Amino acid sequence: MAYTVGQVARVAGVTVRTLHHYDEIGLLSPSGRTPASYRRYDDADLERLQLVLYYRELGFPLEEIAAIIDDPAADPAAHLRRQHELLTVRIKRLQEMVTAIEFAMEASKLNIQLTPEDRFEVFGDFNPEEHEAEAEQRWGDTDAYRESNRRASRYTKDDWLRIKAENEDWGRRIVAVLASGVPADSPEAMELAEEHRQIISRWFYECSYEVHTGLADMYLADERFTRHYEDVAPGLAAYLNEAIHANAISRA
Amino acid sequence: MAYTVGQVARVAGVTVRTLHHYDEIGLLSPSGRTPASYRRYDDADLERLQLVLYYRELGFPLEEIAAIIDDPAADPAAHLRRQHELLTVRIKRLQEMVTAIEFAMEASKLNIQLTPEDRFEVFGDFNPEEHEAEAEQRWGDTDAYRESNRRASRYTKDDWLRIKAENEDWGRRIVAVLASGVPADSPEAMELAEEHRQIISRWFYECSYEVHTGLADMYLADERFTRHYEDVAPGLAAYLNEAIHANAISRA
DNA sequence: CCTTGACCCTGACGTAGCGGCAGGCGGGAG
DNA sequence: CTCCCGCCTGCCGCTACGTCAGGGTCAAGG
Structure with a gap:
């Protein structure tokens, strides 16, 4: 099987110029x-x-890619294994960024000030810069990007008022349920946890049960969130945490 | 609160030069x-x-970042929402790459030839180029990278012989179990599914129950894998698939 | 008061990984 | 034979910084 540059470029999703470049620098010379x-x-x-x-x-920089690939002490399977591990590391890193964003969103919802350390924790200690050439053009072509643009367009003042109203209404009801003494895994409490999740999903971002329990744990782990809920009603932070967990388990 | 370039650079995990650059191009000028x-x-x-x-x-290219950020029609929350969605899209993409790698590993284990389309499917129709400047230096500092290098170093010939022997032994035993007529969700079949998972984990990559069931589905979805197992014993592909699923559920 | 070392400034040039264009040859379909 | 598409080889341009060079600054200590 022999292929021309154009054919290779098409199937591999790169440009002809790129293949020329790889040939020039000796990274990939056609046989x-x-x-x-x-x-x-x-x-x-x-x-x-x-x-x-x-x-x-x-x-990896191209020069190093050449070194890795030409390393005689690595068979094809070794490359696959290595790539598999590197990919999982990267996914973990992106998931940490997602968590950081969720953290920031909760903070902004509850009007909590972030310190610089909070803001950059995810970059701070070890920071895998990423560029993604031509991303715009390509992202621009995806549904997800359009979707994102659509949903990210600014809410009207009315929207904000509705969000605020929904939130306050929910707040009053959960305080009432807490005060009534029913356990956190009762249907009433779980129903309010579910509503909490749906408010986030509707107005902010797709909030799965998994993400939701992560959020709940944040309410206990970070004292600023804890305090926010404790200020509303003592015991609310832990109560809400438990209700969210119970709800997630029962729906799974 | 006022900070010098050096302080900002340290907390944000960028270089001073980068901040100078952002100032020069007007992306981020100190107040x-x-x-x-x-x-x-x-x-x-x-x-x-x-x-x-x-x-x-x-x-995103810096110029466009400036445009996005300076867009008056986007409040802080809108940015967080957009970033959240873009991040999840990226994670999905990386997970597809992981699946593709797992596919390639199974193919190489079973000596199945890949077509160019298989090889580049994940790049082909929509291809988010990513660079990650200085990645090596940084990845080079992480445990995961070292770990990856360690495990990716070539197996000795003895290792390969052992892997092959383990595999063949396992193959004989599952054929026997299949022939004996016990159901795929029997303890015997499930035990062999579990063993299959552990062989992969020991010799190839961390194979969670989730990954394992994904693999099992691949055995049915791709005819080349199906054929490989069917050639060993008729009905084996489906039997193995079911046993893996049953095993995953019972251990969860 | 003066030195020393860590930190800051502004140019200015260098680099990686291509994009894009010019000017020209090749090849197969009509 | 001619068209048009695809391929070739330069070569210049661009982004997002890295990396000096040459020179001020500031706080701590002698």
Whole structure:
């Protein structure tokens, strides 16, 4: 099987210029040329290209990619294993960023001031810069991006008033339930936990049961959130935490 | 609260040069200067920097970040919502890559040839290039990277022989169990499913129950895997799939 | 009061990883 | 034979900084 630059570019989702570049720097030279000096890529070249693209996506500089791939002490399976581990590390990192964002959203909802350390914790200690060339153009093409733009467009003043009203109404009801003495895993408390989740989903972001319990734990782990709820009613933070957990388990 | 460049750089995990650059291009100019023309950043500047860094990590070019942030039609909460959605999209994308890697590993374990389309499916139709400047230096500092390097170092010939032997032994036993007529959710079948999972974890990569069931579904979804198992014994692919699912459920 | 060392300033040049264009050859379909 | 699309080789441009160089600044200590 032999392929031209154009064919390779199409299937691999890169530009011809990129393949030229990789040839120039010796990262991926086609295994042959036609008499007219057209580049001819074979299956082994494609396999190498696949490795290159994965390592590139993982953020390695091209020069180092060459070193990794040409390392004679690494068979194909070793590369797959390594990439698998690197990918899971990256996913973990992005999930931490998501948590940080959720933290910031809760803080802004409850009018809590963030310290610089809070703000940059996720970047601070070890900070994998990422660029993503041409991202806009590409993200611009995805549904998710459009969706994001749509939902991110500013709420009207009316919306904010409604959010505030819904929140306050919910607040009064959970305080009442707490005061009534029914346990946190009672249907009434769980129903209010569920409503809490739906308010977030409707107005802010898709809040799964998993995310929701994460949030609940945040209410106990960070004293500012704890205080916010404790100021509303003593015992509310723990009560809400328990109700959210109970609700998540019962719906799963 | 006022901060010097150095302080800001440290807490935000960027270099001083980067802050100089952002000042030069007007992306983030400190709100003040000392008489000696030292840059002075305040809390609002830090808030802006946080936005910049998140969008940067999400791959937007700086010029566009400026446009997004300076858009008067977007309040702080809107940014958080947008970033939350973009992050989840990215995580999904990386998870697809992980699945693709797992697919490739299974293929290589079973000696199945991949077509170029298989190889690049994950890049093909929509391809979010990612760079991650200086990643190596930073990844180089993490435990995960070292761990990855350690485990990815080539197996010895003896290792391969042991893997092969373990696999064949396991194969004989599951064929026997299948032939004996006990159901796929019997303790015997489930035990062999569990063993299958542990072989992968020991020799290849951390294989959670979730990943394992994903793999099992692949055995049915892709005819090449199906055929591989069917060639060993008719009905084995489906039997193994069911046993893996049953095992995952019972251990959860 | 003066020094020392850590920190800050402003240029200015260098680099990676391509994008994009110019100018020209090749090849197969009609 | 001609068209048009695809390929070739330069070569210049761009982004997001890294990395000096050459020189002020500020607080602590002798």
